[in-house]
Amino acid sequence: MIDKFVGSVAEAMAGISDGATILLGGFGDVGAPLALMEGLIEQGARELTLVCNAGGRDGSAVARLLLEGRVRKMICSYIRPASEAARLYVAGKLEVEIVPQGTLAERLRAAGAGITGFYTPTAADTIIAEGRETRDIGGKLCLLECPLPGDVALIDAWQGDRWGNLTYRESQQNFNPVMAMAAPLTIAQVRHAVGLGDIDPAQVHTPGVFVRRVVHVPG
Amino acid sequence: MAAWTPLDRNGMAARAAAYIPEGWVVNLGIGIPTEVANFIPAEREVIIHAENGVIGIGPAPPPDQVNPFLINAGVQHVTLRTGGSFVHHADSFAIARGGHLDLCVLGAFEVSETGDIANWARTADEPVKQIGGAMDLAVGAKRLWVIMEHTTKDGAPRLVRRCSYPLTAKGVVRRVYTNLAVLDVTPCGFVVRDMIPNLSWDELVARTEAPLLKD
Numbered sequence: 001m002i003d004k005f006v007g008s009v010a011e012a013m014a015g016i017s018d019g020a021t022i023l024l025g026g027f028g029d030v031g032a033p034l035a036l037m038e039g040l041i042e043q044g045a046r047e048l049t050l051v052c053n054a055g056g057r058d059g060s061a062v063a064r065l066l067l068e069g070r071v072r073k074m075i076c077s078y079i080r081p082a083s084e085a086a087r088l089y090v091a092g093k094l095e096v097e098i099v100p101q102g103t104l105a106e107r108l109r110a111a112g113a114g115i116t117g118f119y120t121p122t123a124a125d126t127i128i129a130e131g132r133e134t135r136d137i138g139g140k141l142c143l144l145e146c147p148l149p150g151d152v153a154l155i156d157a158w159q160g161d162r163w164g165n166l167t168y169r170e171s172q173q174n175f176n177p178v179m180a181m182a183a184p185l186t187i188a189q190v191r192h193a194v195g196l197g198d199i200d201p202a203q204v205h206t207p208g209v210f211v212r213r214v215v216h217v218p219g
Numbered sequence: 220m221a222a223w224t225p226l227d228r229n230g231m232a233a234r235a236a237a238y239i240p241e242g243w244v245v246n247l248g249i250g251i252p253t254e255v256a257n258f259i260p261a262e263r264e265v266i267i268h269a270e271n272g273v274i275g276i277g278p279a280p281p282p283d284q285v286n287p288f289l290i291n292a293g294v295q296h297v298t299l300r301t302g303g304s305f306v307h308h309a310d311s312f313a314i315a316r317g318g319h320l321d322l323c324v325l326g327a328f329e330v331s332e333t334g335d336i337a338n339w340a341r342t343a344d345e346p347v348k349q350i351g352g353a354m355d356l357a358v359g360a361k362r363l364w365v366i367m368e369h370t371t372k373d374g375a376p377r378l379v380r381r382c383s384y385p386l387t388a389k390g391v392v393r394r395v396y397t398n399l400a401v402l403d404v405t406p407c408g409f410v411v412r413d414m415i416p417n418l419s420w421d422e423l424v425a426r427t428e429a430p431l432l433k434d
Contacts, residue, residue, distance in 0.1 A: 027271040027308075028294035030287070054351075078349040098348040101270060102312030102355030109309040121358045122316060125389035128354070169288035170305055174271050177307040205307070 004164040004214045005193065009039035012187050012215040016045045016152055019072075023108065023150035023183055024052035024062070025176035031168065033156040035189050035217040037061035040154070041068065049073040051108070051150060053101065053175060055085030066094065075148065077101035100128070103145055105178055111147035112181025112210070118145055150183035157206065160190030161197075164211030165204045173205060180210040189217040223417040225398035231366050233258040234413075235324060235396045239265055243321035244314070246270065246356055249293040251366045252324040266303075268320060270352040272311040275303025292352065315352065316359035323360035325353060327367045327392075329382045332429040334392040334404040336365060337384035350387075357388035369397035369426055376428040378402065378409060399423060402431070410434055 006012045013036070016022070022040070026032025041064055048071050055076055056062030063084040065071050073095035079085045088094035099107065100122050110118060119142035124134050133144040155176045157166040166188055168176060180186045188206075193216040226234065228251050236258035239245060244266045247253050256276065259265050267276040269291040276291055277298035285296045299305075306314075314320060327338040336357055339350045357363055370376055378395065394412075395402045400423055401413040410432045414423060424431055 028290055030271075030290050030294075078351045080349070096348065098350055100350050100354040101308075101352035102316050102359070105308040105312050106316075120316065122355045124358075126354065126386050128350075168305075170286060170299070171269075171271050171273050171290055172288045173305060173307040175308045178309045 001162075002208075003162045004208065004211060005162055006213050006215050009035050009189070009215055009217070010042065012036065012189075012213050013039045013043040015185065016040065016043060018045050019047045020045060020151040021049040021051060021149070023153040023175075023179040024050055025153070025155050025174065025179050027053050027171070027174040029060075031156045031172040031174045031176050032061070033154040033189050034061055036154040036156075036187060036215070037065070041065060041070070046070050047072045049075065051075045051104075051148060051179075053077055053104070055079035055083050055096075058083055073097065075099060075104070077104050098128070104148070105175065107145055107148035108175070108178040108182045110145075111149035112178060115147060117147065119143065120145055148182065150179065151185065153179040153183035153186040155180050155186060155188040155206075155211070157188050157190045159192045159194050159199055160188055160211075160214040160216075161194050161199060161208070162214070163196060164188065164208030164214055165199055166190065166206040166208075166211065167199055167203060168205050177206050180206045184212075186211045187213045187215070189215050191217065191219045221417040223415055223422075225369070226415060227398070228254060229258075231396050231398055234401065235364060235366055239322065241265060244268055244319060246315060246320050246323040246360065248323070248325040248353065248356070250326045252326060253291070253293055253295075255324055255366070268311070268314060269297075270308075270311055270315065270356070272306045272308060273297070273299065273303070274306065274314070275300040277303070312352070312355055315356050318359060318361060320356070320360040322362050322364060323356045324364045324366060325357065325387075327365045327377070327387075328384050329377050329379050330365050330367070330392050330395050330404070331379055331382045332404070332408040334390045335382050336363070336387045336392050337382040338387045340385045342385070353387050357391050362393045363391045364394045364396065365392050366396045369399040374426075376426060379428040399426065405432075407432060
């Protein structure tokens with residue numbers, strides 16, 4: 001019997017090693033796997049690379065990971081000026097790779113889909129492209145982008161079953177479905193644990209093939 | 220001669236909204252562009268897209284009817300219009316990058332006479348890195364409009380020959396709505412389509428670095 005449910009957040013964190021690249025779903029707090037991020041703080045892995053939309057507001061779980069000195073590098077689409085990430089970056093204690101948000105999503109999707117690179121006009125005419133491979137395609141300057149796989153993806157979903165099938169609420173999807181595809185160890189926290197077959201098959205957002213562990217975190 | 224009054228935020232947003240026809244799929248950037256939605260009458264069916272995967276945003280909810288799972292790109296609570304839908308981030312940006320947006324409206328620091336836009340950083344090496352989705356949206360939408368003050372707080376022009384700040388994208392801005400005028404970016408440069416009442420041509424030219432052409 002396939003059963004991807006684990007009994008606790010601590011159990012869900014097993015095997016995350018130092019130096020891992022962690023994909024963190026969420027846009028603002030919506031779809032952010034807050035319980036799993038607390039679990040990651042408890043678990044203790046260091047020298048992490050975090051991939052997420054933004055550098056996090058002060059007081060957020062991302063900021064806590066940063067404050068505890070657990071993060072070596074952030075790959076994100078923006079960092080707000082008054083934030084722990086900005087302060088650490090200025091102090092030379094944090095490496096930052098800024099990626100346009102659509103490119104970030106597509107690099108993650110590419111990683112999950114086995115696409116080994118793609119060209120996009122996004123950022124091709126900007127300082128982001130300096131020193132990188134560009135080419136003219138159909139009269140448009142395009143920039144080569146490579147996939148962005150993670151070692152671990154931490155996902156927030158609404159419902160999950162023992163096969164790891166997931167659904168999301170409204171704008172809770174954001175980065176979660178593409179991140180779930182892009183790591184060999186995808187861990188989902190779900191608000192509702194449901195029986196196999198309880199989710200209408202046509203309504204599954206993330207099929208369980210992309211998910212390794214599910215932990216029930218009631219709201 | 221009567222005095223002139225620059226448009227305020229709402230005035231600029233309303234001006235842009237008046238030009239958005241029914242049926243367009245529109246992405247509104249954070250700040251003043253987000254306010255544009257408030258000036259599109261509900262009966263005019265315009266589909267507002269947010270980069271975090273919401274298609275068909277409706278008005279802000281009353282405080283007692285907030286859905287914590289439903290936000291826009293500015294992380295503000297919103298509603299969904301009947302007919303709206305949700306997608307994940309890669310599909311949301313496929314809408315932007317794949318040319319499915321009729322219009323994107325962004326704020327900016329500077330716009331050049333060739334349609335370059337600078338809106339994410341004032342220097343190449345500043346610690347504040349706030350690209351977000353702007354580069355994808357600017358390049359991908361069928362047309363890009365900018366809403367911004369005509370000058371900086373210190374009076375420096377924002378409509379320039381060449382942007383001095385790092386670019387968001389090159390040659391993509393089609394129209395600019397400022398607190399003083401509406402200008403189209405054309406192969407010949409900025410063409411002034413409209414000016415606020417009582418502002419003289421010379422006064423507008425004095426506040427603009429790039430040459431201006433009359434409509």
